[in-house]
Amino acid sequence: MRPITYLRATDTATAVAAVSTDPTSDFLAGGTTEVDLLRQNVLNPRRLVDINDLPLTGIEGTPDGGLRIGALARMSDVAAAPVVRERFPLIAQALELGASAQLRNMASMGGNLLQRVRCSYFRDAESACNKREPGTGCSAIEGFSRGHAVLGTSEHCIATHPSDVAVALTALDTRVHTLGPNGERAYPVDDFFLLPGDSPHREHPLEHGELITGIEVPAMPLARHSLYLKVRDRESYEFALVSVALALSVMNGTIADVRMALGGVATKPWRARRAEDFLIGAATVRDNFALAARVEMADARPTPMNAFKVELAQRAIVRALDTLGDGTGPGAGSGSSP
Ligand SMILES: Cc1cc2nc3c(=O)[nH]c(=O)nc-3n(C[C@H](O)[C@H](O)[C@H](O)COP(=O)(O)OP(=O)(O)OC[C@H]3O[C@@H](n4cnc5c(N)ncnc54)[C@H](O)[C@@H]3O)c2cc1C
Ligand code: SF4
Incomplete structure (x- = not known):
């Protein structure tokens, strides 16, 4: 048995000081990742x-149409908040399609961003895994990789x-706010998640003891017309094989603006910038949707076990665009701007 001491922090400065000065300390929020691991x-x-006693549970709309979410707001509370559902339906949908009702009641937004990978070799302390133990190798590349990234x-x-x-937050240019031993910082979400490169054990830029305090979603009127599409092996309580977060503004059958990010296919929440660039100004027809999907997935590097994800991701992108853009024919989708 390993002894673990426990401290319940009542203010952010104490929490940051306690963890940042002790390399063997971790923050504990809902515990749904931390306690498992x-x-x-x-x-x-x-x-x-x-x-959990820190005053970081707020969920509030900003006057300009954005959103501020405290790091300790629970997934279920954020998903149910009217301001989230109205302004950013893709956030509410992404939350409701994650985990289970019990988990969503416990799990915090900050903890969600810092949850660890589901790779079975990472979670088996006996397997070689560069993320868990740098330099030991990657068991998945030649092993079981059906759910892995392309x-x-x-x-x-x-x-x-x-x-x-x-994934939804990545589509929306969100910023992640923190308080660390060196003060407050704000990270654009795309910089918050790191590619594995040659240091897969570094998943984010936070220092040890840097506390996520909140998430800021900027005003984005087109997000009122948005969705989160999740494709998985079963319809509930399952991680994504592929997911698409999409916000779309269509004027007279042409895409005026679009934000897209992909989940389940990449080593970080994947902003689909190539597809976005292709789609802006394009007619809402399925041929264009299929081309955008192909462009986005052109650099995919699948293993033999997960090659199906390349096609599945393209189909999911087309389906999401079809759903919001009504791409059934020339000129379709006119007037669906929020
Ligand atoms: C069976 C199961 C199924 C799941 N399915 C899904 C799914 O389909 N989709 C999905 O998105 N997620 C899923 N999850 C993951 C779940 O959403 C996360 O476990 C949860 O969001 C983590 O939040 P938490 O508050 O419990 O974090 P904790 O477990 O308390 O913490 C997680 C990590 O973050 C750190 N941490 C927590 N809060 C902060 C903070 N404010 N600042 C700095 N560090 C912090 C902790 O030290 C720890 O390292 C699933 C989890 C389980 C167990
Ligand atoms: S290095 Fe990455 S993919 Fe390889 S076993 Fe570890 S977590 Fe899995």
């Missing part, structure tokens, strides 16, 4: 600093980023 001997903290991979790691809501 502790039991599996993947994480070995000597002290847990419980942050974009943003490296020869050192091919694990998929597991979060759903992070």
Whole structure:
């Protein structure tokens, strides 16, 4: 048995000081990732600093049409908040399609962004895994890789980023706010998640003890016309094989503006910039949707086991665009701008 000490922090400064000055400490929010990995001997903290009493649970719309979400707001509360459902339906959908009702009641937004990969070799302390133990190798590349990534991979790691809501937030140019030993910072979401490269154990730029305090979603009127499409092996309580977060503005059968991000296929929540660039100004017809999907997936590097994801991702992108853009024929979709 490993002894673990426990501290319940009541203010952010104490929480940051407690973790940043002790390399064996971890923050504890809902515990739905942290406690699992502790039991599996993947994480070995000597002290847990419980942050659940910190005043970081707010969910509020900003006057300009954006959103501020505290790091300790629970997934279920964010999904149910009228301001989220009205302004950013893709965020509410991504949350509701994740985990289970019980987990969503426990799990926090900050913890969701920092959840760890579901690669079975990462979670088996006996397997070689560069992410868990740098330099030991990657068991998945020659092993079981059906759920793994096809974009943003490296020869050192091919694990998929597991979060759903992070995909929606990536489509929306969100910023992640933190408080660390060196003060406050704000990270654009695309810089917050790191590609594995040759250091897959580094998943984000945070220092040890840097606390996520909140998430800021900028005003984006087109997000009122948005969706999160999740394709998985079963209809509930399952991670994505492929997901698409999409916000679309269509004027007179032409795409005026679009934001798209992909989940389940990449080593980080994947902003689909190539598809976006292709689609802006394009007619809402299925041929264009298929071309955009092909352009986005052109650099995919699948393993023999997950090659199906390349086609599946393209179909999911087309389906999402069809759903919001009504791409059934020339001129379709006119007037669907929010
Ligand atoms: C069976 C199962 C199914 C799941 N299915 C899905 C799914 O389909 N989609 C999906 O998106 N997710 C899924 N999840 C993941 C779940 O959403 C995450 O476990 C949860 O969001 C983590 O939040 P938490 O508050 O419990 O974090 P914790 O477990 O408390 O913490 C997670 C990590 O983040 C750190 N941390 C927590 N809060 C902060 C903070 N504010 N600042 C800095 N560090 C912090 C902790 O130290 C820890 O390392 C699933 C989980 C389980 C167990
Ligand atoms: S894919 Fe990444 S997490 Fe999985 S075994 Fe390889 S290095 Fe580890």
